[in-house]
Amino acid sequence: MASHRRPKPASRTRVTVLTAAAAAAVALSAQAANAAPAKPSKPTSVKDAKAQVDALYTQAEQATEKYDAANEKLKSLQTEAGTLQDQVAKQQQHLNTLRDSIGTIAASQYRTGGIDPSLQLFLSSNPDSYLDQATALDQISSLQTSALQQLQDAKRTLDQERAEATAKLTELQATKTELGNRKTEAKNKLAQAQAILNSLTAAQRAQIADDAARANRSTERPPMGGTPASGHAAAAYAAAQTKVGDPYAWSEDGPNSFDCSGLTSWAYRQAGITIPRTAAQQANYGPHLSMSQLKVGDLVIFYSDHHHVGFYAGDGKVLHAPKPGAFVRYESIGNMPFQFGVRI
Numbered sequence: 001m002a003s004h005r006r007p008k009p010a011s012r013t014r015v016t017v018l019t020a021a022a023a024a025a026v027a028l029s030a031q032a033a034n035a036a037p038a039k040p041s042k043p044t045s046v047k048d049a050k051a052q053v054d055a056l057y058t059q060a061e062q063a064t065e066k067y068d069a070a071n072e073k074l075k076s077l078q079t080e081a082g083t084l085q086d087q088v089a090k091q092q093q094h095l096n097t098l099r100d101s102i103g104t105i106a107a108s109q110y111r112t113g114g115i116d117p118s119l120q121l122f123l124s125s126n127p128d129s130y131l132d133q134a135t136a137l138d139q140i141s142s143l144q145t146s147a148l149q150q151l152q153d154a155k156r157t158l159d160q161e162r163a164e165a166t167a168k169l170t171e172l173q174a175t176k177t178e179l180g181n182r183k184t185e186a187k188n189k190l191a192q193a194q195a196i197l198n199s200l201t202a203a204q205r206a207q208i209a210d211d212a213a214r215a216n217r218s219t220e221r222p223p224m225g226g227t228p229a230s231g232h233a234a235a236a237y238a239a240a241q242t243k244v245g246d247p248y249a250w251s252e253d254g255p256n257s258f259d260c261s262g263l264t265s266w267a268y269r270q271a272g273i274t275i276p277r278t279a280a281q282q283a284n285y286g287p288h289l290s291m292s293q294l295k296v297g298d299l300v301i302f303y304s305d306h307h308h309v310g311f312y313a314g315d316g317k318v319l320h321a322p323k324p325g326a327f328v329r330y331e332s333i334g335n336m337p338f339q340f341g342v343r344i
Helices: 020-033 046-111 117-122 127-134 142-198 202-218 229-240 260-270
Strands: 299-302 308-316 317-320 329-332 337-344
Touching: 046 142, 046 202, 046 260, 046 299, 229 260, 229 317, 260 308
Parallel strands: none
Antiparallel strands: 299 308, 299 337, 308 317, 317 329
16 A cells, blocks of 8 residues: 655644543543453353353454454544644645735835725734624725735635644544553453463363364365455465464464454455455455355355454355464354355
8 A cells, every 4th residue: 555755844733632522531441441351250161161262252353353443543544634734734834924925015005105904903913803804894905805815715724624633633532542442352351261261270271272273283274176256366365375374363464473354454465455454344345245156265254243254265164363372274164153255
């Protein structure tokens, strides 16, 4: 993706804001960040422990996807806010230039025999009030009228751009708060899952580790055959295949570790296509497909809130980054609640 560097104006008007709503959001964020993870109930068996841990991993992934969405929004807002602040600075500079030019007109009139009453008002201690009254004065020359109209327009534009910048910075602050909340939520869920594992005996933990290793080993081989959905889908899927065995990691999008949507977005970048970062966004990025319509390289969306995504690998399999503690691997599409496919 191309990057655009903002020009640095000679002087910059700093626009800062923290509304009551944003302040309240920050306070709530602090409370969430300081809240300790709830103590999980002690599992009664290895099966119970695995069920609890998997449920917490699912909740952590939901929070991670929301964190990723907030992070993408934050990057966009930072760019937009910076652009608006640059526009405000340039418009202020333009306004100052217009005021200087009207001052020049006043000086010229003084040298030729006096200052028009309207310009006397402009040169008073409150020139902004002059802008509201000047157009009502019918004794101004055509040159003065044109200059004053430009000044009014410039001030109106400046006020509008300042309001837009203020609103954008307020949204930016709220997004930063959301980012912190989601990060805290995901880490709390992972901490709860770890607490459950820590409560088990050494033998029980070894059994769970063996089960996870067996699951990874059993899905190392890709399905045979299958028609790709398109050339770029085939290229993205081929890139994802090179990451089989790489670890799942919270909010990562490569090149050596991934969360679910991190893998799919990374793979499509290797195919020369930029897709949205999160599973929920990817779910709406192309036409929806039934299971019978799926082809290799199509995205596959799981769960009713669309928080998990992978690649259709053919033969009823999906290639995805499953969950914490697991690796990028092939798995039966029926292991998760399928919602629909997406063709890009």
